Amino acid sequence: MPDTIPAPPAGRPRRSLTTDSARFAREVLEPVRAIVGERGLLTDRDAMQPLMVAWRDNWEGRVPLVVMPASTEELAAVVAVCARTGTPIVPQGGNTGLTGASQPHGDDTEIVISTRRMNRxxxxxxxxxxxxxxxxxxxxxxxxxxxxxxxxxxxxxxxxxxxxxxxxxxxxxxxxxxxxxxxxxxxxxxxxxxxxxxxxxxxxxxxxxxxxxxxxxxxxxxxxxxxxxxxxxxxxxxxLPTASATAFLATASPATAVAWLRRAKALLGESITTMELMERRCVDIAMRHNGAIRDPLADRHDWYLMVEIADQGEQAPLEARLLAAFEAGLENGELLDGTIAASAEQAAGIRRIREGAPEGQRLEGASYKHDVSVPVSQVPRFIAEADAALAARFPGIRSFAFGHLGDGNIHYNPIQAEGGDKDLWQSFLPEVNLIVHDIVARLGGSITAEHGIGRLRINEVPRYKSAVEMEMMRRLKRCFDPQNLMNPGKLLPDAG
Amino acid sequence: MPDTIPAPPAGRPRRSLTTDSARFAREVLEPVRAIVGERGLLTDRDAMQPLMVAWRDNWEGRVPLVVMPASTEELAAVVAVCARTGTPIVPQGGNTGLTGASQPHGDDTEIVISTRRMNRxxxxxxxxxxxxxxxxxxxxxxxxxxxxxxxxxxxxxxxxxxxxxxxxxxxxxxxxxxxxxxxxxxxxxxxxxxxxxxxxxxxxxxxxxxxxxxxxxxxxxxxxxxxxxxxxxxxxxxxLPTASATAFLATASPATAVAWLRRAKALLGESITTMELMERRCVDIAMRHNGAIRDPLADRHDWYLMVEIADQGEQAPLEARLLAAFEAGLENGELLDGTIAASAEQAAGIRRIREGAPEGQRLEGASYKHDVSVPVSQVPRFIAEADAALAARFPGIRSFAFGHLGDGNIHYNPIQAEGGDKDLWQSFLPEVNLIVHDIVARLGGSITAEHGIGRLRINEVPRYKSAVEMEMMRRLKRCFDPQNLMNPGKLLPDAG
Known part of the structure; x- marks a missing residue:
C-alpha cells in the first residue's frame, strides 16, 4: 500500500529548473556534459524513469537531468557546478530505500546524481x-x-x-x-x-x-x-565464521522471548548474530502466500524466535551450545518448543519464514508499516499497548509484528481487517501512525530504527524530538549546506 | 619527562577574568554561588591546586574559580551564566588525560567546571x-x-x-x-x-x-x-565472559607478529580481547625497575605478544583453542616460543610485564612518547622506518615500542641513549616528534590514536590534516560554540 506523501516542506526550493530551459542548458547541462561526457548523463524522460520511482511506494519524481559521474573527481566537479548555480541535488545509490530519500520531488526542481558508475x-x-x-x-x-x-x-x-x-x-x-x-x-x-x-x-x-x-x-x-x-x-x-547454527523456537509471548534472549546472551555471548521475533500470524500469512514455506513445528504457538549463532571452530560444539540454550529455555518455561536446523537446507527453510512475512503481508490488503525501536525491555509493553490501542480504535485490525528483537527494532505492521475495504482502511494510515508512534515515544523509542526519515517521516519527526534537538539538526545542516542544495526536503522539514 | 607545551593559540581568549575582580564576583562568582551553593565551588588556590595540574606532564593551570555542580540542572545554569558573561570554561572529569585537555591555561582566563560531584x-x-x-x-x-x-x-x-x-x-x-x-x-x-x-x-x-x-x-x-x-x-x-585465557608469545619481528595475528583472527574470531606487541627492551626495562616482574620464557627473544581471549562457556575448551592457535603459529614459523597461563596468578604475571613497560620507561631518562596508529599492515614498516630514521639522527637512541597491535595503535616511545645527558636529550623532542609523525602520516596513520589532541598535539595537527578537514572542524566548532567558550585552546589551534 502507498505510504503517506508529505507535502514539500516550506524551505524546499520550488523554482523549476526548466522554467528557463535555455539558461539551465547553458549554466548546468552543458558544463556537466563537459565534465562527464555523453555516457555520464541522461536527459530523456523514459531513460530516467527507473530512477524516478521507488520500488515500494508510489512517489514519482521528475528531474531534467540525471548525472552519472565515473569518478570522485567528476562527481565533485558536477557538485561544484550545482553549487555555483544553486542547483539542488538528489544523490542516489541503488534506489532501494523505503522512505523516499533517494527519489527526487516531482517538479523538476532538482537534478539526480547517481553513483551507479562508480563501482570499483x-x-x-x-x-x-x-x-x-x-x-x-x-x-x-x-x-x-x-x-x-x-x-x-x-x-x-x-x-x-x-x-x-x-x-x-x-x-x-x-x-x-x-x-x-x-x-x-x-x-x-x-x-x-x-x-x-x-x-x-x-x-x-x-x-x-x-x-x-x-x-x-x-x-x-x-x-x-x-x-x-x-x-x-x-x-x-x-x-569469517566457520560454523553456524539456526533454530526456530516457539515462545508464549514477547515477554518470554525477552527473558530467553537474556538467558541466551549469558550462555552464547556475542556468537548470536540474529534474533528475530515473529508472531504466529506472520507464519500463517507467509505460508498462505508462499507454498515453499512450511511450519517446522507440529503444534501452533503464539510467538516464535528465529535464532542464528556463528563462530570460528567446529560445527558440532556450536550446535551443542545452541541446543543447551534451547533446553535451558524449555526448562525455565521461556520456550515451548523448537527445532535446530540439521542441515543447510533446513536453515534456509527457517530463514524463508522470516523473509516471507513482509511479502505475505503485502498481499493481505492495506497494512501500516512501522520501523520502530524501543529499549529491548520495553518491547513486550510496546506490542501490548499498540495492539490494544489499535484494536479499540479499529475493530478487526490484525496485529502483525516481527523484527529484530535483539536490537529492540520491531517492524510493527498491522493489517486491515480480513475482507475490509482496502481504500477505507488505507485512509486510517495517519491515525494509525500517530497512535503507534506516540506509544513508541512514550517508551523512549525511535519512530525510525533503520529505514530513516527521508520524505516518509519528515513531518512526524518534530513531534517526537525536542526543540533543542531539532535546532541542533538544523544548525548542523546550515553549517555544512548553507544553500540547502543537498537532498532538500529530506530528513529535515524546514532546512534552508 | 615533560611533553611540549604549545604556545596559546592565536584565537584563545587572553583577558584575565580577575583583572576586574569586582565585576567577576558580581557577574560570575555570585550568580554561580547562588546556583551551586558553597559546597559546589572552590576559590581557594590551594584547594584548587590538584585540579590545576596533570599527573604526568608539567602543565599548571590557574583559574579564579572551580565549580562542582551536583546535577545537570546546576551545571546547565552555570554554563548559562558563562555564556551570558563570555566566560570560558574548562570541563574536567577525573583529570587523568595525557594531553592537557582537562587542565586550564595558567593565566586566570577560564573557570573549571568539574563533574566530580555528579556521580550517580x-x-x-x-x-x-x-x-x-x-x-x-x-x-x-x-x-x-x-x-x-x-x-x-x-x-x-x-x-x-x-x-x-x-x-x-x-x-x-x-x-x-x-x-x-x-x-x-x-x-x-x-x-x-x-x-x-x-x-x-x-x-x-x-x-x-x-x-x-x-x-x-x-x-x-x-x-x-x-x-x-x-x-x-x-x-x-x-x-560477561565466563572463561578467559592468557598467553605470552615470542615472535621474531613485527612482521611475524602481524602474520600470526591474521592466523589467530581466523582461528579465534572475535574472542580475542587483547593483542599487545612489545619489543624485548620493554620486558628488560620493566623487569629492571620492578622486581615482581619475571620473564616467563627461558630464552630471550626480540619481540613478544601478550594475548587474551575470552568467551562464554568452559575454561578448558577456550584454553585448547588458544593452544591450537599458538601451535599453528609455531608450525608456521610465526611464533618462536610461548606460554599459556595455567592460573589466574600466571595470567596476572603476564599482564604485569605489559603494565610495567611505561613505568620502567619513565625511570630510564628522557623518552619521547607517541600514541600513533597506522593500518595494521603498516605496523612493521612504521617501526622499521622510525627506528632507522631516529638511529641515524640520534646515535644511541633506544627503541621502545609497545602497544595495541590489533588496532594498529603503537605507543612508540624511544628512550635517550644510556647514560646520556637528560636535558640535552629532552631538547630533541620536537625533532623526534616530527620524524616519527611524518612517517606515520606517510603510512596513512594518525598522530594520536587514543589520547587525543588536547594541548599536546594542537600545533602539530594542521601539518597532518588537509585544509578541507581543518576547515570542516573549525566550521563545526563555530556552529556549536560560536563564542569559543568551551575548552578554548584545546583540539583546534585557531578556533574562535
Missing part, C-alpha cells in the same frame, strides 16, 4: 582487515569479495543484491546481523565525501583508532545525503 | 543491557556495577580507578580491549549534553538502532569538551 573495489588489505570501495559498489559484491578472502562483511539486508554501499552508509543501514556487528556506522573506518561546495574531503583512513580531532565521518553516516555525497568508504572486515 | 548511577536495564550514569561516575565503578549483574562494561584502561566516564567519552578512550569491543564511542547508546549556551540536550536514549535524523551524540564523543559538556550517558553492556 579500490583496495583490500587483509592484514588490516579493511576494504576500500567506491560508493556505487553493490553491497553483495562487497560481501562476496570479502568472503572470497576468508573475511566477513556483515552488513546484510533484503536489498543486498542491488543496494549500493554509499546508500547503505548514508542511511546507516541495519539488517539482520546488527545485533552482533552493529549498524553500518560500526563498520566504517574511513570515508571520502564530496561536500556541498564541490570540494573533496579525503577521510579514507583505514584506522580503528584515530582521536586526532572531531570524527567527521560520523556526520555523513545516516545523514541521507543532506550534508554531502559519500563517494567512497574504507570498511572493516571481520573473521 | 541513574539506572541499569538488564533486559536492554544498558546502564545510565552521570558523567562523574568513575570508570571502575561502572565496570563493577556491571559485573555485579553478570554484565561486562568493556572499556578498560590504566586510569580506570580515577578517570570519569564523561572524560572517557569526551576523549573517546580506547584501552586494551578496543580490538574486540571498540573504543568508547562504540559503547554509547545515548548522551545528555549541556550545550555552550546552557541548554540541555537530552539524548539519553537506550536504543541500539535509531535513524531518526543526524546522530548528534557522535559530535560530542571525542570532542574533548570543545562543543559542550557531557553530563550523563546511557552505555551498552555486554555478556
Amino acid at each position: 573495489i579500490r583496495a583490500i588489505d587483509l592484514d588490516n582487515d579493511t576494504i576500500t570501495v567506491d560508493a556505487g559498489v553493490v553491497l553483495q559484491t562487497i560481501q562476496e569479495t570479502a568472503r572470497a578472502q576468508g573475511r566477513l562483511f556483515p552488513l546484510s539486508l533484503g536489498a543486498e543484491g542491488s543496494c549500493q554501499i554509499g546508500g547503505n552508509l548514508s542511511t546507516n543501514a541495519g539488517g539482520v546481523q546488527a545485533l552482533r556487528y552493529g549498524t553500518a556506522r560500526a563498520l566504517v573506518a574511513g570515508l571520502e565525501v564530496v561536500l556541498p561546495d564541490g570540494r573533496v574531503w579525503d577521510g579514507l583512513r583505514g584506522l580503528r583508532k584515530d582521536n586526532a580531532g572531531y570524527d567527521l565521518k560520523q556526520l555523513f553516516i545516516g545523514a541521507e545525503g543532506t550534508l554531502g555525497i559519500i563517494t567512497a568508504a574504507t570498511l572493516k572486515l571481520l573473521p | 548511577i541513574r539506572a541499569i536495564d538488564l533486559d536492554n543491557d544498558t546502564i545510565t550514569v552521570d558523567a562523574g561516575v568513575v570508570l571502575q565503578t561502572i565496570q563493577e556495577t556491571a559485573r555485579a549483574q553478570g554484565r561486562l562494561f568493556p572499556l578498560s584502561l590504566g586510569a580506570e580507578g580515577s578517570c570519569q566516564i564523561g572524560g572517557n567519552l569526551s576523549t573517546n578512550a580506547g584501552g586494551v580491549q578496543a580490538l574486540r569491543y571498540g573504543t568508547a564511542r562504540a559503547l554509547v547508546a545515548g548522551l545528555e549534553v549541556v550545550l555552550p549556551d546552557g541548554r540541555v540536550w537530552d539524548g539519553l536514549r537506550g536504543l541500539r538502532k535509531d535513524n531518526a535524523g543526524y546522530d548528534l551524540k557522535q559530535l560530542f564523543i571525542g570532542a574533548e569538551g570543545t562543543l559542550g559538556i557531557i553530563t550523563a550517558a546511557t552505555l551498552k553492556l555486554l555478556p
Whole structure:
C-alpha cells in the first residue's frame, strides 16, 4: 500500500529548473556534459524513469537531468557546478530505500546524481582487515569479495543484491546481523565525501583508532545525503565464521522471548548474530502466500524466535551450545518448543519464514508499516499497548509484528481487517501512525530504527524530538549546506 | 619527562577574568554561588591546586574559580551564566588525560567546571543491557556495577580507578580491549549534553538502532569538551565472559607478529580481547625497575605478544583453542616460543610485564612518547622506518615500542641513549616528534590514536590534516560554540 506523501516542506526550493530551459542548458547541462561526457548523463524522460520511482511506494519524481559521474573527481566537479548555480541535488545509490530519500520531488526542481558508475573495489588489505570501495559498489559484491578472502562483511539486508554501499552508509543501514556487528556506522573506518561546495574531503583512513580531532565521518553516516555525497568508504572486515547454527523456537509471548534472549546472551555471548521475533500470524500469512514455506513445528504457538549463532571452530560444539540454550529455555518455561536446523537446507527453510512475512503481508490488503525501536525491555509493553490501542480504535485490525528483537527494532505492521475495504482502511494510515508512534515515544523509542526519515517521516519527526534537538539538526545542516542544495526536503522539514 | 607545551593559540581568549575582580564576583562568582551553593565551588588556590595540574606532564593551570555542580540542572545554569558573561570554561572529569585537555591555561582566563560531584548511577536495564550514569561516575565503578549483574562494561584502561566516564567519552578512550569491543564511542547508546549556551540536550536514549535524523551524540564523543559538556550517558553492556585465557608469545619481528595475528583472527574470531606487541627492551626495562616482574620464557627473544581471549562457556575448551592457535603459529614459523597461563596468578604475571613497560620507561631518562596508529599492515614498516630514521639522527637512541597491535595503535616511545645527558636529550623532542609523525602520516596513520589532541598535539595537527578537514572542524566548532567558550585552546589551534 502507498505510504503517506508529505507535502514539500516550506524551505524546499520550488523554482523549476526548466522554467528557463535555455539558461539551465547553458549554466548546468552543458558544463556537466563537459565534465562527464555523453555516457555520464541522461536527459530523456523514459531513460530516467527507473530512477524516478521507488520500488515500494508510489512517489514519482521528475528531474531534467540525471548525472552519472565515473569518478570522485567528476562527481565533485558536477557538485561544484550545482553549487555555483544553486542547483539542488538528489544523490542516489541503488534506489532501494523505503522512505523516499533517494527519489527526487516531482517538479523538476532538482537534478539526480547517481553513483551507479562508480563501482570499483579500490583496495583490500587483509592484514588490516579493511576494504576500500567506491560508493556505487553493490553491497553483495562487497560481501562476496570479502568472503572470497576468508573475511566477513556483515552488513546484510533484503536489498543486498542491488543496494549500493554509499546508500547503505548514508542511511546507516541495519539488517539482520546488527545485533552482533552493529549498524553500518560500526563498520566504517574511513570515508571520502564530496561536500556541498564541490570540494573533496579525503577521510579514507583505514584506522580503528584515530582521536586526532572531531570524527567527521560520523556526520555523513545516516545523514541521507543532506550534508554531502559519500563517494567512497574504507570498511572493516571481520573473521569469517566457520560454523553456524539456526533454530526456530516457539515462545508464549514477547515477554518470554525477552527473558530467553537474556538467558541466551549469558550462555552464547556475542556468537548470536540474529534474533528475530515473529508472531504466529506472520507464519500463517507467509505460508498462505508462499507454498515453499512450511511450519517446522507440529503444534501452533503464539510467538516464535528465529535464532542464528556463528563462530570460528567446529560445527558440532556450536550446535551443542545452541541446543543447551534451547533446553535451558524449555526448562525455565521461556520456550515451548523448537527445532535446530540439521542441515543447510533446513536453515534456509527457517530463514524463508522470516523473509516471507513482509511479502505475505503485502498481499493481505492495506497494512501500516512501522520501523520502530524501543529499549529491548520495553518491547513486550510496546506490542501490548499498540495492539490494544489499535484494536479499540479499529475493530478487526490484525496485529502483525516481527523484527529484530535483539536490537529492540520491531517492524510493527498491522493489517486491515480480513475482507475490509482496502481504500477505507488505507485512509486510517495517519491515525494509525500517530497512535503507534506516540506509544513508541512514550517508551523512549525511535519512530525510525533503520529505514530513516527521508520524505516518509519528515513531518512526524518534530513531534517526537525536542526543540533543542531539532535546532541542533538544523544548525548542523546550515553549517555544512548553507544553500540547502543537498537532498532538500529530506530528513529535515524546514532546512534552508 | 615533560611533553611540549604549545604556545596559546592565536584565537584563545587572553583577558584575565580577575583583572576586574569586582565585576567577576558580581557577574560570575555570585550568580554561580547562588546556583551551586558553597559546597559546589572552590576559590581557594590551594584547594584548587590538584585540579590545576596533570599527573604526568608539567602543565599548571590557574583559574579564579572551580565549580562542582551536583546535577545537570546546576551545571546547565552555570554554563548559562558563562555564556551570558563570555566566560570560558574548562570541563574536567577525573583529570587523568595525557594531553592537557582537562587542565586550564595558567593565566586566570577560564573557570573549571568539574563533574566530580555528579556521580550517580541513574539506572541499569538488564533486559536492554544498558546502564545510565552521570558523567562523574568513575570508570571502575561502572565496570563493577556491571559485573555485579553478570554484565561486562568493556572499556578498560590504566586510569580506570580515577578517570570519569564523561572524560572517557569526551576523549573517546580506547584501552586494551578496543580490538574486540571498540573504543568508547562504540559503547554509547545515548548522551545528555549541556550545550555552550546552557541548554540541555537530552539524548539519553537506550536504543541500539535509531535513524531518526543526524546522530548528534557522535559530535560530542571525542570532542574533548570543545562543543559542550557531557553530563550523563546511557552505555551498552555486554555478556560477561565466563572463561578467559592468557598467553605470552615470542615472535621474531613485527612482521611475524602481524602474520600470526591474521592466523589467530581466523582461528579465534572475535574472542580475542587483547593483542599487545612489545619489543624485548620493554620486558628488560620493566623487569629492571620492578622486581615482581619475571620473564616467563627461558630464552630471550626480540619481540613478544601478550594475548587474551575470552568467551562464554568452559575454561578448558577456550584454553585448547588458544593452544591450537599458538601451535599453528609455531608450525608456521610465526611464533618462536610461548606460554599459556595455567592460573589466574600466571595470567596476572603476564599482564604485569605489559603494565610495567611505561613505568620502567619513565625511570630510564628522557623518552619521547607517541600514541600513533597506522593500518595494521603498516605496523612493521612504521617501526622499521622510525627506528632507522631516529638511529641515524640520534646515535644511541633506544627503541621502545609497545602497544595495541590489533588496532594498529603503537605507543612508540624511544628512550635517550644510556647514560646520556637528560636535558640535552629532552631538547630533541620536537625533532623526534616530527620524524616519527611524518612517517606515520606517510603510512596513512594518525598522530594520536587514543589520547587525543588536547594541548599536546594542537600545533602539530594542521601539518597532518588537509585544509578541507581543518576547515570542516573549525566550521563545526563555530556552529556549536560560536563564542569559543568551551575548552578554548584545546583540539583546534585557531578556533574562535
